[in-house]
Amino acid sequence: MPHTNMLAGCLGAVLLAGCAHTIPATEPAPAVDLPAGWSQASQAGSKEWPDSHWWQRFGSDELSQLVREGQESNLELAAALSRVRQAEAQARIAGVALLPAVDAYAGASRDLPLAGHHNANLASSGQLQVSYELDFWGKNAASAAAAEASLRANFYDRQTVALTVTSGIVSTYLQVLSLHDRLEMARENTRTAERVLTLVEAQSSVGAATTVDLARQRSAVASQRAAIPDLLQQEREAQSALAILLGRSPQTFRISDHGLASIHLPQVTAGMPSELLSRRPDIRRSEAMLAAASANVEAARAALFPSIRLTGSTGTQSSALTSLLNAQTLFANVGASLVAPIFDGGRLRTERDLAIEQKQELVQNYRSTVLSALAEVDTVLGQINSLDEQRRLKEVELEQTRVAFNLSEIRYKAGAEDLMTVLDTQRNLSDVQNELGKLKLKRLQATVSLYKALGGGWQAG
Template sequence: MRLPPAPALALMAALSGCAVAPDTTPVALDVPAAWTSAADTPAAGLAVDTAWWRSFGNPELDALIGEALVANPDLAAARQRIARAAAIARGARADLYPVVDASASASRSWQGRDRASNGFRAGFDASYEADLWGLGRAGVTASEADLAAAGFDRQALGQGLAAEVAATYFQYLSLGDRLDRAQRVLGIAERILTVVEAKATAGAASGLELAQQRGAVASLRASLPDLARSRAETANALAALVGTHPGRLGIAARTLEGITLPEVAPGLPSEILVRRPDIRRAEAQLAAARADVAAARAAMLPAVRLTGSAGYASDALADLFDPAGFLASLAAGIVAPVFDAGRLEAQRDATAARAAELAETYRGAVIAAFRDVESALAAIRYLAEAEAAQQVATAEARRANDLAEIRYRAGAVEFLTVLETQRSLFQQEEALAQTRYARLAAAVGLYKALGGGW
C-alpha cells in the first residue's frame, strides 16, 4: 500500500510518541546492611584502590602485574572484543539515519539496423525507515549495553588476572620458604644421623635405630625434589600469566619475608554493586537483553518506509545536466506483518525468556559477590588466629627437637623420642609456611571480592 508523502509524514508525527521502550524495572536484591564476618576488621584499614597490589610492599610484584596487564593474551583478546562491540554500536547508530547512494549509468539500444538511441542518467537515491516504535533506538540501546558489557568483561579479566598473578607469585615464594625449611630440617636430621652412626660404631645404638634415622633422612631428601618441581611449575604458570615464556621470567625474591600483609577496610556491602566489574557486566547484559525484547515487540508493528531520488536524464551526455532533464521522486509506504507462522511472536518470547534468565543471572552474581567477600573476611580472620597458634607450635617443636637431640647425645632418652620430634618439627615447619601463604592468598581474595583494581 502506498500513501502520499504528506499523509505519511503526518502519520509518522502522530505515532512518534508510541515507541516501545525497554523495561528498566530494577531487579529485586537483598543487600545486607553490614558484613557478618567483618566484626574484627579494623575500620582504619586500607581502602580498596586501583593498584591494590602495591599495598603488599613488593616492587617485583608491582612490576609483574603491570607487565601482565599489558602482555597477557586473554586481556589483549578482550580489548579486541571491545573494539568489535564499539564498531557494532556505531553501525546501530548509523541505522537511524537515511541511506543515500549516488548512481550513474549509460546505455545504448538498437531498434532494427539503423535506429539507435543513447541514454544517460546521474543522480542520488535515498531510503529511510521511520523509527516509529523504537526498533532502531532499541537496537542502539542493546549495542551500547553490549559495548559496556565488553568493557566490564575486560575489567573483570584484568582484576582476576592481577589477583592470579599475585597469588601465584606468593605461592612461588612460599614454595621457596618450604624448600628452605625442609633443607634446614634435613640438616638437623643429618646431624643426628652422624650421632647415631657414632653410637652404633661404639655399640651404644642398635642397627634398628641406625636404619630408622637413615630412613628419616632419606624421606626428607625425597621431599626436596617434589618441592622444587612444584616451584618450577609455579614459575612456569606465572610466566604464562605475565605473557612470556619461563626463560624470560626472572624472579629475584626467594622468600615471603618482607611481604607486608595489609589490613583492608571492606566498606559497605552495597558498594560492591558498583565496584565489581562482573556485577556491572551482568547488569549491562540484562540491559541489552531488555532492549532486544523492546526491539522484538517493535518488529511486530507496521513500518513506514520513505524513498526518494533526484537526478538528471538525457539522450546526450553533453546535455545530461541541463535543467530540462531534472528528475525527482518521493514515495512513502507502510509495511505490516500479516502472516509469518508465529515467527515474530517466537522471537519476542525467546528474547523475553533471555531477559528473564539474565535477570536471575544478575541476581546470582550479586549473591555470589556477597558470598565471596564474607568467605574472604572469614578466611583472613581465622587464618590470622591459625598462624599465631602455628607459630607457637613450630617454636615448641624446634625446642623439643633441640632438647631431644641434647638428651639423646647424653643417653637420657630413647631414639624414638628423637625420631618423633624430628617428624613433628618438619610437619610444623610445613604447616607454618602454608598458613602464611594462605593468609596472603586470602588478602588477595578479599581485594578481588571487593572489586579492587578497577
C-alpha cells in the same frame, strides 16, 4: 489527489515520529535484599575499599612490575579487549539504522548502428536515492540500545578478566615465594637430619647406638631429601603458570630467589555490602546484559507493528552526454511505503515471547550474581579471621616443638634420651614448619581473594 494524500500521510508520520517512545540508556537493576553489614567482622573498625593499585600494598617492587607486565601482555586480556572492540563495531552498525541511506546510480549506453544505419544514439543517466525508515515504534532505537548495553557488558567483562588476571599474578607470585621458603626449610631439615646421623654413626662406632638406630636415622635423612625434588617440581610448575599469565615463555622465565619474608601483609577492610553493587565488574556486567535483554524485548514488540519508509530520488537522464546537465533532463520523486506483517505463522510473536523469557532469565542471573558476591566476601572475611587464629596457635606450637627437638638432641648426646625421641621431635618440627609455611601462604592468598571479592579497587566511572 492521491499524491497529496500520500504526502500528507508522510508529513504526519514524520511529526508523530517525534512522539515515539525512547529506550532508556540503562535498565534499573532488580531489587535484591542486601544485608546491613558483614557477618564476619573486618580487621579494622573503618569501612574502606581497596584502591585501584591494591597489589602495591604487599610492598614488592618485583610484584608491581610483574602486574604491570601482565596487564600489558596477558593473552586473555588481549582477547577481552578484542571483544570490546567487536562490541563497539556492533554498536556502530546498530546505530546506522537510525540514519538515512543514500545511494548513487550512474549509467551510460550506446546504440551501435546495424547495416544501412549510420546514426548512433548515446544515452546516459544519473540518480541519487535517499531512503529513511521512520522509527515510529522504537524498533531501531531499541536495537541500538541493545548494542550499546552489550558494549557496556563487554567492557565490564574485560574488567572482570583484568581483575582475575591481576589477582592470579599476585597469588601465583606469592605461591612461588612460599615454595622458595619451603625448599629452604626442607634443605635445613635435611642438614639437621644429617647432623643427627653423624652423631648416631659416632655413637654406633663405640657401641652406644644400635644398628636399628643407625638404620632409622638414615631413613629419616632419605625422607627429608625425598621432599626436595617434589618441592622443586611444584616451584617449576608455579613459575610456568606465572609466566603464562604474563604472556611469556615458561622456559626463559624466572623470578628472584627469595621468600615471603620480603612481603608485607596488608590490612584490608570491607565497606558496606550495598556498595558492592557498583564495585564489582561482574555485577555491572549482569546489569548491562539485563539492559540489553530489555531493549531486545522492545525491539521484538516493535517488530509486530508496521514499518514506514520514506524514499526520495533526484537525477538526470539524457540521450546525449552534452545535455546531461540540461535543466530539462532533471527529475525528482518522493514516496512513502508502509509494510505491515499480516501472517507469519506466529514467528514475530514467538520471538517477542522468547525475548521476554530471556530477560527473565537474566533477572534471576543478576540476583544470583549479587548473592554470590555477598557470600564470597563474607566467606573470605571468615577465612582471614580463621587463618589469623590458626597462625597464632601454630607459631606457639612451632616454638615449643623447636625447644623439644633441641632438648632431645642434647639429651641424646648425653645418653639420657633414646633415638626414637629425637626422631619424633625432629619429624614434628619438620611437619610444623611446613604447616606454618602453608598457613602463611593461605593467609596472604586470602587477602588477594578479599581484594578480588571487593572488586579489586575498580569502580565504574
